[in-house]
Each structure stands twice: as C-alpha cells, then as structure tokens.
Amino acid sequence: MDIQLPPSVALILNTLTCNNYKAYIVGGCVRDSLLGKSPKDWDITTSALPHQIMKLFNKTIPTGLKHGTVTVVINNEHFEVTTFRIESTYSDNRHPDQVFFTSNIEEDLSRRDFTINAMAYNKSESLVDIFHGQKDLNTKIIRCVGNPSERFNEDALRMIRAIRFSTQLSFHLDEATTSSIILNNSLIKNISMERIRDELCKILMCSEPSIGIRLLQHTGLLKYILPELNKCVGFQQHNPHHHLDVFEHTMLVLDTTPEDLIIRLAALFHDVAKPKCFTMDENGNGHFYMHEVESSIDAEKILKRLRFDNNTIKRVCILIKEHMQGNNSLKTSSIKRLIARVGTENLNSLFELKIADIKAHMPPHTFDIVYDLREKAAKIISEQQPLNIKDLAIDGTDLINIGIPKGKTIGIILNNLLDAVIENPHLNNRSILLNQALNTYSEIKKD
Template identity: 40%
Template sequence: MLHVPSTIRAFASVFSREGYELYIVGGAVRDALLGKAVDDYDFATSATPEEVQGLFRRVIPTGVQHGTVTVLFQDHSFEVTTYRIDGLYTDHRRPDTIAYTRSLEEDLRRRDLTINAIALNPETGEVVDPLGGRADLKERVIRTVGSGDDRFQEDALRMVRAVRFAATLDFALLPDVAEAIRRHAPLLGQVSQERIAQELEKLMRARHPSSGWRLFRDTGLLEQFLPELEEDRETPSPVFEHLLGSCDCAPLDPPHLRWAALFHDIGKPRCCAEDEKGRHFHGHDQVSASMAEEVLGRLRFSKERIRSVAHLVRHHMFGYTSEWSDAAVRRFISRVGEEEVFLLTALRRADICSKLGRPPVLPDLDELEGRIRCMLEEGHPLTRKDLAVNGRDLMSQAGIPSGPALGIVLEELLETILDDPSMNRPETLLEIARAIYQARFHPS
C-alpha cells in the first residue's frame, strides 16, 4: 500500500465522517506509484465548495469558479477541488462552464493524461484507476484520456503538458498522441505565454530536457512558441542540437543556467558565418543575448530571470589562457560578478560537454576557477563598493563636485585597483582622484 502521511489521513477523515469522499489525485498519486517522493498533494472531493467550507474553519476560496478551495488544516494548506464535469471549451483553454458531480470516475475522465487520472483513497489505500493509468505507468507511455484530438482541441496547453511529462518522466509519447499534437499545434496560439512558460520551467528540470525540446520540434509545437530555436533549418541542425546538448549537460540549479545554455548560441544562424578555419566571427554572443531577452520577455519570464540569462549569454565567449595576468582575472570577475562567474565556467563546461558528448577535462578552466577562488578568499577589491574611498569622500576631500565627473573618476579608480590592489588605500586613491580630475576636467 502506498504511504500516506498521517496528517492527510486525518484530513480525509473529516470528509468521510460527514459522508463525503476525498481522494488524492493527479501528480501525487502518479509520483507515489513511480516510487518518487511526493510533497505536493491535490485533492478531489464529492463535497461542493460550500460543503467544504462547512467542514473547516479556515477555507480560502482560491478558485471557486473551477470548484477549488484551499483548506488550512493543522500547519498545512490543501487544495481541494470538487468532482466536476467540464462543459464546452470554446477558447481552447478553459471550459465555458463546469458542473459538479458526485462521481469520482466522471471527474477522472475530464483530466488530461491517463497517468494523471488515478485516484487514491488516503484512508483505505484503495486505488481508483478506470482509465488504465497504472498500466501506462508500467509501460512508460503518455496517453491522453480518450481521444487526443478532443482533449487538445478543448485545451491546447495539454499538448505542452504531454511533451513535458514525456521528458520529465522519460516516457514515450504514443504515436497517436504525437500525431494529434501535430494536427492541433496551431491552437497553441490561444494559450497564454505564462502558462506555456510554467510548463517549460518544469521541463527544464528533467534529466534530459533535450528530449522534450526535440518532441516540441518534431510535433510542430516549437514553431508556435519558440521558432528562433530552429532557425538553422539544415538537417541535422547543428546549432539546435548543440543548444540541446548544452542544456542537458548544464547543472539544474540555479534555473537560469540551463536557460543560458539553451540560448547561448541561438543567434549564430542569424549573424555569423565561419571563416576558412571553422572559427566563428565575433558578435553572436551579443545577438544571442538580445534574442534570449526577446524570447523570455515574450514568454513573460520575470525581469530578474531575463536579466540573469542574458548576462551569462552575453559573457560566455571569454577566451581564457594561462597568460592572463592577475589583473585580467580580476577584471573578468569584476565584469561578470562574483556570484555569476562560476556559472559562466559551468556554462563553458556544458558547451564543451555538448560538443564532445561527454563531460570534458579542462585543465585551463580548472586553473581559472582556482585563481578566482584564491582571489575571492584573499578578498581582492573587485567592485566600486570595495574601493577604500566612496563618492562622498571624493567630494569632501578631493574637491570633486557631484555629477558625471564623480562617476568617471570612481570608474578610473576601480581600474587602478583592479590593476594593482595595493593601491587601495584612502590617501593613495584621493591623490590619484585629484590628479585624474585635474587632467580630465581642468587641463591647464
């Protein structure tokens, strides 16, 4: 019998005492049957939202129009949705109307995939599986509940979900399902970009997101929401495959790293030819970074996410050699930022891993990381904040007025200490500041 935490059994008993049914449904049952850890439970009940409100003191009507309320029970908050039958879908995303039902089986039939349409009674351990979800879990296949054509016509987001589950669970999309997606892919235009993006975020946590991206391409979905990824229409498409490989090779966290891997060369087909030695002309890093900004913006990712992805893409072309002076390494850290610099080396490893087809051995990169680590431990000054003087000091003690001159002098002082950290002393910097200001703004 599947393990159910005691809090959830206690929660279910409140319903059964009053003659209502409560089942765990969806992802929690699917994942438990796959032997995975479960931390997020969705519930379905025969009780209407009003009836649920009568059972508990603290009930928040989070989505009453869909029959969903959130119950605060002990220290937990549980989402409970009344068994329902969906009416017509005219917008290809949400039902126009819903109707409550007292039949669990009817509720399971409105769900997207058979593996998501299994219910578990928390008190008795009984599993309700009228659509053969368990058999599909065993076979490791993605099958729609009923006809794929109907399901995708109703709600086009289900196509993205089918691919996302295929990739995250490492299941096969049944050929019928893939065919139905191909037929209905253009309906994806009706789905909000935010909802697509939420599914993409989950896809990116798969062991191999590439399998999902390849399915997106092969079923025609990619063309609908991210056509920029397959702009090199050669077959096989080298940039597309390289980006997918890099994404698979990159660590899962922080999440923006895999996105940067997916986009790092996306601009190549637009901007860069190769010279006779197979080297790419410079410039694709900037083009790729702007394309990442545009695509992620369109998908309504947060400003912070867009900024951090574009930042890594923009800086990914650094060409480290052992010849780099300490000042060059400090400039590199200063430009990229202490927090991001190791993500940039991780991105480089993913890039080369994708080209070699295995994790690379890169003594140069190891050396660079070692040097960076040492400098950070030794506390080398790297940013304006680390300067031994600040703007106020320059105004009061070097006679520099506030305004653009102040910024320029501070920038030059930063250059000075990146070159030679031993200069980072107040008297020395004030003296240099006076000299810079005289020379640049009051040349005699």
C-alpha cells in the same frame, strides 16, 4: 493495493465519507504513489458541494468556489478539496466556458488530461482506474484520456504537459497523442506566456532536458514557443571545432549542465544568435563573431516575452554574454574585470556553462584553461583584491571634499582610479588615490 495516506489526508477522506459523501485522492498523488514516489501535493475530490465541504471542517479557504475547490487546513497544512465536476466547451482553448458539478467520479475522471493522471483512490474502494492509467504507468506511456484532439482543444497547454511528463518520467508519447499535438500545435498561441514558461522550466529541470526540447521541435511546438531556437535546427557550423549543428550542440550543452535553472536557461540560449552571426572565410570555415553578445540580447528578449523575473533575466544574460571569456589565457587584471562584470555569485555558474560548452565541442576536450581561470579567480576573491568602485579607498564624497565638483566628472575619475587599482592593487591607498584624482581632474579641465 494499499497507498499510505498522510494522517491529515486520511482525516479529510474519513470526515467526508462518514458524512455520506464519496471522497478520493486523485491525480498526481495517485500517479506518484504508484510509481513509488512521495507526492508533493495531495489533491482530494468528493461528491460534496463546496458549501458542504466548508461546513465539515473547522478551517477552510474558499480558493475556487466557481470551480468547486475549497482549501481545507489541517495542522497548518493546506489541502485542495474539489467537488466532482464536468466541463463544457473551451472557447479559448484555456478555460471551460462552464463547470457543472456531478456526483459521479467516473464523469470527473473523464475530463482529465492523461490516463496516468485520471486515477482516484480511497481505502474502501481501492483504485478507480476506468482509463487504464496503471497499465500505462507500467508500460511507460503518456496517453490522453479519450480523444487527444478534444483534450488539446480544451486546454492547449496539455500538449506541452504531455511532453513535460514524458521527459520527467522517461515515458513515451503514444502515437495518437503525438499525431494530435502535431495536428493542433498552433493552438499553443492561445496560451499565456506565463503558463508556457512554467512548463518549459519543468522540462529544463529534468535529468535529460534535451528529450523535452527535441519533442517540442518534433511536434512543431518549438516554432511557436521559441522560434529563435528553432532556427538553429540543422544549422551547420562549418567549423573544425564543432562536429554538431547549432541545435545539436545546444542540446548536448544543456544535458551536460547541472540541474540549475539559471545555468540551463543560459545553456539553452547561449548560441541562439549564431545563425544570424554566421560568416564563412575564404577557406570555407564558419565563424560567429560576437555571437555571445547577440545571443545575450536575443535571450533577454525571449525571457521577457516569457515573463521571467528581472533577476533571472539579468543572471542568464550575464552568463551568455561572458561564456566565451577566458577561452584563452587571461592576465590577472582581465580576470578581475571579468569577476566584476559577472559578479562573484555567478562565477561558478559561468564555469559550469563553459565546461559544458567545451564538452559539446569536437573531441578531445581539455578543461585546463577553465580550471586555471577558476583557481585564479578564487585567489583574487580570497585576497579581497579591489574589483569595483566601492572597493576603492576613497569615494565620491572624498573627491568633492578636495574640490572636484559634483557631476559626471566624479564618475569618470573614480572609474579611472579603479582601472589603475585593478592593474596595481598597491595603489589602493587613500593619499595616493586623492593625489591621482587631482591630477586626473587637472587633465580633464585642460581638455
């Protein structure tokens, strides 16, 4: 077996070996190489202690000395080199209470999460695979190293990581691993929202993300991570336009969207408030009035809880709140207002979400309304028709200069003018708008 190593990685291994230390590439880079993929990162493990590593290379960064990690810089590339180590108990299900260095690669591999991540390699010894990770790669199995409950009690995030690897690689969780996640799922409460968020995002960016979300639900993790979404499981819609329950509908929408995190987050939460918006009419038909607004509100709470950045939260919530707009033909002025609310930078994402949503409805599917909306919106944008106050031929300073006092009145008048211009773009003329502004101000003073 021969893994092609980048020159810088080979140099680090050779330097360590020539100085009588053991050294291997380890973990994900070995796994990906065996799968025929190009590794994103090359992690190196060695018997050398951190201070010994730092003596051997011209440029190093002491990134995690307590845990034995030194970053070696070769030709402006950064490589993490970590001393073989074993770990003590994990009191918090997140971090080892103590780390001990060892000279034994087998002991180091035994502390790792899954067999497919517990392989090491160098040119002289070839593959070190004491937990049969290569066999599990070949049979497409995600299996814990040793006792699954011990691994999950060490770091409860490993339960989501198991599901993430299963989703990314299209592998199966082995029975013992699945059973252990179900047994230990409450431990996920000890994990930071940031770490959970990062794994969730990786699941959402897989080619078929519903696999991972379904596994989260099956193993009981979803009720701790996304209890709002968990309430959608099995919630029947009792609606002639829907043949799936809310959760199954959401999974189909999710799988049909492009691999864009903003759109996928919007797809995941676009109907999350449906259970609490449900009503049934006298004919037995279910309705979810204003569910898009309530789902947007719930999504904002969820995304904040998961520590997403403000820009992501804003964009996702816009898509959710507007995903029902344009389901019926809109007049031109309404399309302009939609563009202004959504933002031109988010329009295509909205159309992609709407198309995916239609595909998850009861067949037959027609996309004519969305295509028509997209075409009309593109025309409005290409013609640079006024959509916002900043597009008006006048601004607040102009209103002050003609005698309108500073304050709320300026904003009220500008918004009234914008409404008029959206209905009739020909009114966007400086003299016309100034005259209209004075008329509006006169009306306001009368009131």
